[in-house]
Amino acid sequence: MKDVHNSEGLAHDPDGSLYDLGVRASMRVFAAGDDTGALEAAAAVRAASQAIDRLRAQGAGGRGLSAGALDVLARLSAADEEEGLSIGELARAAGVSSRNVTGLVDTLERDGLARRVQDRHDRRSVRVRITVAGQDWLAAFRQPTQRAMSAVFQGFTEADLARFRHLCLRLVENQHRIEEYLGAGRPDQPAP
Template structure:
């Protein structure tokens, strides 16, 4: 259960208590990392409700959407992995799923015969189109208590976190 701190910001007393065992100093960075993780899981659970009954994980959906934007001749596995923030091995497994479902297809790369391109199929485009409206409804509900500025700030802070993590890699 979340509470409010003296500044009116949400915090989790249980997380704060647990984080005091990880550091002898300020728990705020640890609490923030835990909050990001919990929020990501909550968003994934919400997205899963719309995809699991249709046979796709949220990660596979992400790749399918990226393929829909890419157009022909598609993207390489490496491109998909990089844009999705996942390993090439994970991207390969997700593409296997998309291909098995008839939502994507592999083809030789015309510019590099060692590479393979992945493109969305017409049934894949139909899948994304059918998923569009439920996704819009879910995101509107999820962010209903946010101002437009808060949504933009949340996006900014999450991507800033990713940039910081990439710099450490």
């Protein structure tokens, strides 16, 4: 979806909070006079996510990896070197399908950054481990990424960052609760 925000269309509420003029106008029409706070917040989260993804993709893309493959590689680097992680573990950790992770691991394996190995405890299972080349790739990517994230979060205090992280993860928590509720067979009732 195309980015609906641009920095030229930003303004300040009376309390000093930023908002997007175009998003607010379109959400007022969409909401038909109802409160637009949650809709504007959702649009802002989407725009922020897109901004971070663009930054990450530029850095990783310039080095031949998608943001998804980069996430998998980072998770593998944090795993026990001998054990690695299963495709299912990677999928659950990333919140994506096993099929999606399989494709990402295929890419990492093709590039020599990860490899599949037989599970030592269950010969029917496969684990994925990061290679030395994968560790080297991450080491070269670390400093540019840290500089980019420092720039994008410029002006945020440690408390701001902790609060921002907390609020984003509350959204994830709420979404999981809604999925569980709907999965329990009550789609005709509002989620708690």
